[in-house]
Amino acid sequence: MTTISESRETMPDSITSGMHAPAPSPARRSLLCQMAALALGAVSSPAFAQHGDLGLVTPPVRLDDAWLVDQTGEKRLLSDLLHQRVTALQTVYTGCGTICPLQGALFSAVQGRIAQIPARRPMRLLSVGIDPLSDSPSALRAWLARYQASSAWNAATPALADVDRMRAALSGSNAPLGDIADHSTQVYCFDANAMLRWRSADLPRVEDICDVLGALART
Template structure:
């Protein structure tokens, strides 16, 4: 009688063919990114600070993803741009600020400055960009936006733009996902909103999120 062994033969990593090693690494990377995107919502919900600057809708992953209305904005060069043109083809982290703010907006600028420094180290398939949206059109002129970016040493992958006064509140509400009335300008959200390369909103952070959290989400979206 011939005995058939059902035990599995262990192959040490050193003896694996290079092709098998590459396949295993790719599978592990894909799985880790899926787990990251799944767990980001839990991470964000657990990191909400004790203070809050605005009413929020759901934090974490946005499901289903949301496309904002394609409004016009004027960027720091004075050029009129459509929102989806600014977002499409790139993975983008967006924040709302106003250049006359002397309290939380400088913290937001420092946050994006730190994210910018780490962007070069991300392993990505798509470009990653930063966008600061001015929510005080009466003061956030192209010159003011340009000076604000320069204050934080913004590079070419970090832009700023301001919508028309009539579009500000609608955009803020769409970003937050909240149906409650918006607070005063000084109480604006300090969240970060991450968009995929199809201009779809995929993630909302807590107020003033950690740099690592923003970079993790950008890196995950830029690999999809």
């Protein structure tokens, strides 16, 4: 299991180098303070949900379809959110003050590199809220704004009845999921046909996500 301190040590320079940048914005300063608290052990490491095999998903998996509500309040099918774009998906909840800020910083760093990835197909980032009682469209908009998300980074929340089913399908494991505070910090990459093709380790490196997105986008 990846600990917070181990994750910090393997976080890429694109995330950690900003800790010494002059005059960060208030939002950036808040994020950096939270990251520093994690590094100092001020927050205990969550027991991440168990997951199945890491790496390439063979054969690829198509998740059962479900309705989600995105940051604009629009109701959208999961298949539509994934179709025609290569997608990196993460699960978060907007009220999280421990590991989720690192997940947001991770996707922010990936977002900054997407434009430089040679690709035949467009790429997308998707943050899936797993606390439907709190992850409202306005909360999702605030989450995206916090990390200066572009139009290629969206967020959406499934119905309460679909959350655990989606989490289990993403993990590829039959082990108990635990509550949302113990949610996985994996990243899941889908091809442009909405097929799950790769499961990362917890809090993967930016380079690994970009390599997989690039490979899928060039096919």
